[in-house]
Amino acid sequence: MREGGRKAVASLLAAGLFWSAPASAAVHLVQGAAVPRVPAAPTVPVFGTPGNISVGSLQPPSGAGLAAPFISPVLPFLARVAPALRPDGAAGPGRIRIPSAAVTPTAASAPWSLTAAGGSVLLEVVQRDGRPVVNGAAVPDRAQVAGMSAGSARGSGDALMDALLGIRPRSVAPDPVDAAPGAPAGMPWASRLSRTGGARAYGAMSPAGPAGPEAVAAGAKSAGSGRPGIRAAFSAVVRQVAAAAARLAGSVYGTRILHLHYPHRSWDHVTGDMASEDKVKATNGEHPAGALREILNRTGWAADNPAGLSVSFTPALMEIARKLWGTGWIQRWREAIGWRTASGAPRMEMLITGFHFLYGLLPWGPAGEALVRWNVRYHELLMKEFWGPPAPGQMRIFRPPEVGFSPELVPALVKVGIQVVVVDSHHVSRAMKGYDAGGMPNLPPPNKADQRNAAPGPLDYYTSGKDGRNTKDVLPHAYLPHWLRVTDPADGKEYRIIVFPMAGGPSYIAGYQDFPNDIVQDVARRAGARPPVLGLDTDGDNAWGGGYSSYMESMPRLAHWLDANGHRFGTIQEYLTRHPVPADDVLEWVEPGAWPNADWGTPQMSRWLWPPIKIINGQKPAFDPAAWNFKLQFHALLTMAVHCLLQAEAALKRSAPGWELDMARVVKADSDPAAGPLEKAVQAVLRAFDSGHVYYSPEKDFVQIPLLAAKTAYDVARNLLGEASLMAPTIWGPNRFPWNPGGENRGEVYGWRSHVYAPEFDAYGFVHAAGGLKRVELRWRVSSDGRTSPADENLLYAGAGPAVGGWNAAPMELKDPYAQVEWSGLGAGDRVRELPRFAHAHVSPGKDVLVDYYIEAEDAQGRIQRSPIQHVFVGPT
Known part of the structure; x- marks a missing residue:
């Protein structure tokens, strides 16, 4: 049933039911190509001829007066749409029931209906004043059609074809005086414009402001052949039939x-080549x-x-x-x-x-919350400035x-x-x-x-x-x-x-x-x-x-x-x-x-994060803590930059109780003389860490812009605090390699080959603390009951249960990646002075186990920060 309903409109077109268009045109339409028009030569639409058309044992009576204008084409259409029609009226799941009484009207005015198994009427044809009416829409008779000029016939054919494809011209051209300015011509209006007194009462769908004459022109064009009643009738009929078919398909x-x-490309200006x-x-x-x-x-x-x-x-x-x-x-x-x-x-x-x-791929905790908060508020302020306030209830x-x-x-x-x-x-x-x-x-x-x-x-x-x-x-x-x-x-x-x-x-x-x-x-x-x-x-x-x-x-x-x-x-x-x-x-x-679109949708997001790996002699990739690339550098810089911004924000709050970062000033920071160094630094960081900067190869601008923004944030924090520290460490990660320890891995990171790894993995991330780090650990634990995905107790740091083991604390090895930074020609005066530490630890938990793990970092002042808990099943995929 659904398969038939899906092809409803295509069946109408392929059958050439409504006018004598060439077969090639019908095929062209079925293939979904651009809308062809009825040929330029005079062509009068054909709406059916009297006679009996059989569908199984069903026969509309030729004497009932219904077959000639409409029912003749409708039944073969239904035969295509609903191959499960049963002449005996039986119905089953997904089938259509046609009561025999409805199929054989005893008089010209008797109804002919198609009823769904649930009892609702999908299609009903009755006679009214000698003309068939389909689902309430009157169908023009042959005399009306025969009286149309060639141009009107082509217009009617165009209109019907448009209706079949969903491009339905309006039945009456709008009065240019009444049409709301700027409104798309096809939009219905809850209220019309007043002709007197100059008052304009817009309905709920009215546009916000004035526009050019294109809407009026489009509306005038839709008047077409001058026979809007015919066009409206056929549009309504086809719409009803298509809607009935769609109800069969879902x-x-x-x-x-x-x-x-x-x-944003160049740091302090927008390059003209854009x-x-x-x-x-x-x-x-x-x-x-x-x-x-x-x-x-x-x-x-x-x-x-x-x-x-x-x-x-x-x-x-x-x-x-x-x-x-x-x-x-x-x-x-x-x-x-x-x-x-x-x-x-x-x-x-x-x-x-x-x-x-x-x-x-944000650094989580306070850093991630700040980045989300700043980004959302910045965008909302700009949208209000550009587009106006949001609609009520938006x-x-x-x-x-x-x-x-x-x-x-x-x-x-x-x-x-x-x-x-x-x-x-x-x-x-x-x-x-x-x-x-x-x-x-x-x-x-x-x-x-x-x-x-x-x-x-x-x-x-x-x-x-x-x-x-x-x-x-x-x-x-x-x-x-x-x-x-x-x-x-x-x-x-x-x-x-x-x-x-x-x-x-x-x-x-x-x-x-x-x-x-x-x-x-x-x-x-x-x-x-x-x-x-x-x-x-x-x-x-x-x-x-x-x-x-x-x-x-x-x-x-x-x-x-x-x-x-x-x-x-x-x-x-x-x-x-x-x-x-x-x-x-x-x-x-x-x-x-x-x-x-970019990385085939891998959960590793490898287009924007290339793990620290090495490939030797074309063999499968292996984790290498000494490896470095400009994508890792990008995330390290963001980790440091947001930590510095939070440091500066905390310093200003300490010096002026009640002070809050004014995002309205941040939005105007590059043009408002009243904007302070922190507002300017926040704007610089938000603009600089664009995913496009690590999507492509390390182009000069893409490497330098994050470096310069991080330097700005670093300088603001140092100018306010010197070597002091007010914030707990900022953590980015942990990530892991391989994605499926003990199972199959494939995709771009793995050289487009399938590799099975041992049941172990390396966890890695970045950690930054302005006052220095006391310890960085990878905490991990194993569930021993054979579960492959987390239960509620796996989601909490304090989670415990008979099947959830205690936390292991593995010290993470820390590396200073500063010597490996790609500067892309940036001068010494514009360079950051330090980077977060790259932290990594190896985990061998055994096979066929669920592992929970997170990074915990403590700075020199004893402040502790923890990453979110990650989960990995170690075993076959």
Whole structure:
């Protein structure tokens, strides 16, 4: 049944049911290509001929007057959509029941209906005033069609084709006087503009400000042939049929998340060579504000439709755009952000992302919380300045750069008021018990310690992607939002946040080509009670995704196709408003990692963190504490920089009780004379530690910018405190190598080969304390009952139980990496004077055991800091 429903509209087109278009045109459409028009030669649409058409033993009576205008094409369509039709009226799971009384009307006015097994009517045809009415929509008769001119016939054919594809022209052109200025032509209005008195009463969906004449022109164009009643009737009919077919297949909710970013490059200025490419990325009114207009600029949307776009426009790109081109371009964005859904939420949903940190690889504890707090507050202040205040009730949704996420981030996000975080679907899938990683050669299998969520039933896998950037997801589970709970290991406090999935493999496809409809159909076939989210998240300014075809053609086409086929297309908030996450739908874990675009989605996040390894004679990689690379250097510098900023902040609070860092001054630090050294240093650090600086090779700017920012933070702390120390140590890590000790490892880090390692691993990280370190230890313990993933007692430092052993304290070897720093030509006066210590320890816990481990560091003053607890299963994957 669902398979048939998925092909509903394609069947209509392939059968050539509604007009005499060439067969090649029908095939062209079925393949999902650009919308072809009815040939230029005069062509009158054909709406069916009288006669009996059999489907099994079902025959609509030719004398009933229903077959001629509509039923003739409907039955073969139903035969394609619902091959399980039973003429005897029997029904079973997933089948359709057609009562025999409804099939054989005794009079011309008797109804003809298609009824679902549950009793709801999917399709009903009645006669009214001698004309058939399908689901309440009147169908024009042959005389009306025959009286159309050739031009009107072509217009009608175009209109019907548009309706089938979801590009539905409006039935009546809007009155230019009544149309709200700047509104997309296809948007319904809760109230119309007053013709008298000059008052303009906007409805809930009114835009924020004025716009050009394009909306009025689009609306006028939609009047078409001058026979809007015919066009409206057929649009309504086709919409009803498509919606009925979609109900058979299951509904999908599509979203488009566009990530727009460019990093600050040169330290004290923005280089001019960016102007040609970034002006388009940041300020071109067609990208993506124009795309949203194109999506909404069609009729046929229901009044409560959720249509919209979700956009993460980073602070770096906002600042670059303002510096290079001023603020004149902002009005187009404000206008689009001002458009509202029926629930009052923005149709241009601006997401919080902060500067382009790799949030899955932060130094945790107070340092991580400060970085999250500063980033979120900075971005919110900029968004208010650029886009205006948020809409009432607008959700605070965080979209991490690179979709890089680790659950340790959750407490910091919750503390700053974030309600929702976007994650990659395959990290949700891989965290499920029993997940099979076969067929994914570019990724290591998930470690069993990360597989903590019970499977809701048999695992239904769906693999998609291209160029090796594939994701193997469990549907519909991985395409649904869930709650994620994270426990503070110190006090046991629980933090909860909604994780909203982006579809990893499909998103990569969407960034490089027109999105294929068959993926939607594949997902729909696996739909459950809550519609799965097909979250297409792309680097909106990269590859094909940055072009006109992507924004102005592909995205609108997909939105219209979804709506025309019984699905939905809209924003994140609209989904969560319509389909709240059940309180008991709680995940215990999401595997760390980013999207597949860069590093194939490995939980090691190797594109941004290359472990200290060596490869000898082409053999498998081995941990090497003497190894160094510019990516490790990047994380070491961030660890020191944030520690220095916290030192300086503590010093100012001590000297002026009640003082707090003013983020409004931080945002203006490079232009506000009142900004102090700390505000300037915080701004410098936030701008400098961009994930793009370690994505590529060690380009000069990418190496120098973090060095200069760390030097600024270091100098501010030293000027305030000298050699004194006010903060406990800052810890980055621990990370480990290999990812699966005692099991299989594969992917880029492992030379694209499969390697099985011994049941042991090396844990490593960075530790910095301004006053020096007294000790750094790796604490680790083993669960002896055969469990492969953590229970509640494994989550706490003080956790204990009959199967959880005591903590072992292994001193970590400390290395000063300063002699290995890559300066990339930076002069001695601009260099940092020290770096955090690189700490590592080897663990041999035995085979087939679950190991909990964390770093504990004590500074010379006796202050202690602990990292979050990590977990690894040591044994076969």
